[in-house]
Amino acid sequence: MIDQFKEAFREEAFELLTELEDALLALEENPENPETISSVFRIMHTIKGSSAMFGFDEISLFTHEVENVVDLLRAGELAVTKELIDYTLLARDYIRDMLEDPTIKLSEETSKLIEQFRNEVRKQRHLFPENETKEIQETRVEKSKTEETDSLSSEELNTFRITFCPENNLFLTGTNPFLLLMELKEMGDYSVIANKEEIPPLSKINPDFNYTSWEIILTTEKSEEEIRDVFIFVESSSEIRIDKVYSSSLDEEGKKIGEILIDRGVVRSEEFDRVLTGQKKVGQVLVEQKMVSQQQLDSALEEQRQINKALEKRRNLSVSGSVRVDSAKLDELVDLVGEMVTVQAHLTELASHKQDASIISIAEQMERLTTELRENSMSMRMLPIGTTFSKFKRLVRDLSTELGKNISLVTEGGETELDKTVIEKLGDPLVHLIRNSIDHGIEPPEVRQEAGKPEEGTITLSARHSGANVLITVSDDGAGLNKSKIRRKAIDRGLLLPDEEISEQDLYQLIFAPGFSTSSSVTKVSGRGVGMDVVRRDIENLGGMVSVSTKEGKSTTIELKLPLTLAIIEGLLVKIVDEFYVFPLSVVEECVEHVQSQQENSQQNIASIRGEILPYVRLREFFEITGEQPEIEQLIVVNTHDTRIGFIVDEVIGDYQTVIKTLGTVYKDVEGLSGGTILGDGSIALILDVLKITQLVELEEKLLT
């Protein structure tokens, strides 16, 4: 049980660390922004508090030290420098490492880093001697002292009534409520009363249960949100109410005596309410005094009721905004929906055989609902790609510094959504492409200057939707691809004959060939033993495509075209003899009838469609299927990589929602198939990897000639 909550903490902490990285990079760009400094501080503070709560003491202690430095930034006693950002980013990495592996020992590294932080503080104080040289710890103490005296006069003070009713299983989640209370106490003037009413006599108590709830009155300059942050890890399992009972910014009279009495524990709020209900309400008094009519009062009361209802609704809305769900559960849901799609296909097929209007109508309704359910559950797996984009900012920052280049990363379309599995698998190829741009693409500043370009190079990472695909491009304004260099390399590698004619586009595509690397020196940045061929393989495994375009001396753009999802696709179901195959509908352009006798040259497998020549593949031959060939066959025209090619099948059945099932490890070496799917009647259809088949056939042709 405790482990489960620790896991939840780790998940949240990882998210916070990502936020922290973004905030630090933003701070570097805009060092004066107090909001960014505050958010860095808030994240550090939350990580410190919650890691202590869940027993990650080392993280807590280390974060505490870093938080102290950030606090000095916040107080304007330190300036944001590149060193400080570097150290804080490194600190963030250490925290992440410690979270990933709690057994890891980083004490040497962390103490060294803390020393570096201290040196930076000393250095800055030395540069600005009006601040005396003091240790971080000391200044912090000093600061909080002055804060105490100043705060009453300058900052806005609010008084909150906080009701905190945790569940019985509070201790089982690893939560120590004292730490929460301590955090509140540190925020300002704190007064607490424990409600012990629920505690049973000893003979009936469960010693592992919590029976206590609290009412806390806190006068602080912190905001309601900051107070709520204290409860971040217990809010789902506790009832927490935070009411602002007094604000110094409002021109209110002093506290009501009832509130003070409650605050001091002289009377309980319920008792007080009971006494109040015995009193006459103001409306009643006014009616009795004939100052307002009962009707006027009723109308005003109705208005009050409506306002309260609206307020309540708004509060509820903000509470139930989103729910955290384990991603494995989502996978399971999609699996189940997949099963349902299969059953629904069976039902539709059965209904069409039965010719029973009522069953057909049910099948149609079912189909509509299944489609909606499918779309809905797929959309739950969609994540904005921006989450991966942000980590590249760090990559560009660190690597460009290392190589002495001046590069900025521009991201566009971070809100574009993609299936989470696709996003997860996209990380490595994108890292590789960006590394390539930094290392080989963007020139050193002096070279850029000579070429009349701005000293700072730009890498643009963008994402956008295009039909059932997402297009992701990585482009840089660097040197571009060098045609003659590629040609020479390709000939060296035996990928091209010395006198072979090749189109410009095809030549550029050669950089994706296995073993191809245009950089003559292997650097530690991009030369990691993987080439662009790995990028292409990764993307093709995701059902996507890679292409490159370049302007020599100006720019290079790599475009990745990816399917929105990997779990269910729209397919075109076809039949050859008694075997079923599925084409991904996204690549299918058209289907036409094909008659054997029309063929002019059966050896060349070339058809003519509306006067245009189209090479085709006879799938029956490719898969070595024997059986009678129908007189009229079907030609499916597909378009991959801007190349049109035909596939001949016996029969086209129609569109089919294809739930992709992997073929398993036994078939992992089978080429030309990307998976399988179960049809309505329980039989199996294989999903064609159109691109791979085209490549295989092309290779075979090349070998033959």
Added chain:
Amino acid sequence: MGDEALIINFEGNQTIDKSGTNRDLLLKALKGKKKQILLDLSNVEKVDLSFLQLIHAAELEASSSRKSFSLTGTIPTSLRDAVALSGYDRFPEGEIKGIFAQIKGKGEDL
């Protein structure tokens, strides 16, 4: 028999991992024949909420079985701080003041 007081000594950290054992210990004392039970918390180091709850539950149990239940010895600062932090030192009307009031007191020898 029954005239002498029973002194229960708690030492070291008294946290959730010991709550089961502590409950059994207190319950055994309260079910015993001694009319007066004294808690000695002088050597207690760190306490958590589970321990404070147990003391309150024991007070309730003692009150229903008409036994006297109070403190003896000294009160460590850490304990007094914990009681203050958790709001266990505040008593709405009608609530037993007993041990927590003693802890809240001056913290000197009782």
